[in-house]
Amino acid sequence: QKEVEQDPGPLSVPEGAIVSLNCTYSNSAFQYFMWYRQYSRKGPELLMYTYSSGNKEDGRFTAQVDKSSKYISLFIRDSQPSDSATYLCAMRTGNTPLVFGKGTRLSVIA
Amino acid sequence: GAVVSQHPSWVICKSGTSVKIECRSLDFQATTMFWYRQFPKQSLMLMATSNEGSKATYEQGVEKDKFLINHASLTLSTLTVTSAHPEDSSFYICSATASVNEKLFFGSGTQLSVL
Numbered sequence: 297q298k299e300v301e302q303d304p305g306p307l308s309v310p311e312g313a314i315v316s317l318n319c320t321y322s323n324s325a326f327q328y329f330m331w332y333r334q335y336s337r338k339g340p341e342l343l344m345y346t347y348s349s350g351n352k353e354d355g356r357f358t359a360q361v362d363k364s365s366k367y368i369s370l371f372i373r374d375s376q377p378s379d380s381a382t383y384l385c386a387m388r389t390g391n392t393p394l395v396f397g398k399g400t401r402l403s404v405i406a
Numbered sequence: 407g408a409v410v411s412q413h414p415s416w417v418i419c420k421s422g423t424s425v426k427i428e429c430r431s432l433d434f435q436a437t438t439m440f441w442y443r444q445f446p447k448q449s450l451m452l453m454a455t456s457n458e459g460s461k462a463t464y465e466q467g468v469e470k471d472k473f474l475i476n477h478a479s480l481t482l483s484t485l486t487v488t489s490a491h492p493e494d495s496s497f498y499i500c501s502a503t504a505s506v507n508e509k510l511f512f513g514s515g516t517q518l519s520v521l
Contacts (some may be wrong), residue, residue, distance in 0.1 A: 311409070336450070339412065339512035364434050365417075384449065386510075391439060394510060398449040 299323050299404035302385055302397030311406050315372040317395045322366065326387040328396075329361050330372045334382045334399065343383075344370065375404045410502050412513025419490055420521055427485045427516045435480035436502035440510070441473070444497045448457050451489030456483055490520040 302319045309315055317331075328347055332340035344359035346368075352359045358371040368387070372379055373376050385397040419425050429439060429451075437455050442450040445517040456462040456477035464470045472488040472494075483502070487494055499515040 303423075332512075337497065337515065337517060339410075339501075339515045342509060342511060345509050393452055393455060396449050 299395050300387065300397045301386065303400055304398050305402040311349045311375060311404055312375060313404070315375050315379070315402060315403070315404075316381050317370040317372075317385075317400050319368050319387075320366055321368075321387060323387075323389070323397075324363070324366065325389045325405060329359070329368050329389050330386040330394070331357075331359055332384040332386060333379075333405060334380075334384060337344055340384055340395060351382050370373075377406045379404050389390050408432075408502075408509070408511045409510045410436075410500065410513045412500050412516060414516060415514060416517040416519070418519045418521065421491055422489055425487045425490055425518060427487075427498055427500070428482045428496060429485070429502065429513050429519075431481050431502045431511075432475045434504050436483070437480065437505055438503050439477055439483040440501045440503075441452075441483075441485050442499045442501065444499060444515075446497075448501065453485075487518065490518070494518065495520045 300321045331344040333343050334340040346359050349361045349363045356373045360369040364404050379402045382399040385401045387396040388394045411430045413428050441453045453468045455463045456461045456475050458477050458480050462475035477483040498514045501510050503510045
């Protein structure tokens with residue numbers, strides 16, 4: 297089993313839809329959880345940064361971490377065509393490099 | 407968020423030549439920088455971790471003599487692809503953090519094409 301599992305998609309939704317992106321992981325020592333957005337041929341951009349369990353909201357984005365289930369989610373409300381990108385989950389323990397999911401390709405259709 | 411500048415954004419070179427990629431943290435001191443490689447529609451593959459003033463730590467399978475990493479200051483790390491070959495063609499991305507407990511920020515990436 298890979299440390300971090302993420303459905304690669306592609307995921308296609310109509311503009312205005314609520315998007316749900318998810319990752320599961322196997323290492324219970326992970327404490328820091330991140331979501332990055334990557335446009336084609338660009339570096340990843342940090343969207344959300346969460347420590348331990350709980351929810352975090354920033355504008356149209358909400359990140360959830362459920363450590364008991366080893367499951368993290370990113371919700372995008374009122375999705376826009378500009379949200380079309382690859383979304384990468386990433387996580388780490390206290391002092392190790394990030395472990396990335398494979399990324400989910402999202403297309404928001406106008 | 408913090409700014410990490412990476413140059414060049416793309417480079418084309420002949421087989422056998424060396425290519426240097428620069429990664430700079432513009433508004434914070436980066437004690438640790440990471441170098442990744444990414445193939446089309448694939449996730450990021452960590453190549454090496456570099457701490458300022460120390461030798462880089464390479465991931466298994468990454469040739470340290472081919473991918474030379476220098477992290478001479480708290481704001482600059484360089485990756486030199488030596489004697490490049492077509493199979494080295496890829497998208498290379500650097501990232502930087504002020505400390506292991508801080509957020510990680512990425513450069514914009516470098517597309518390397520070796521002819």
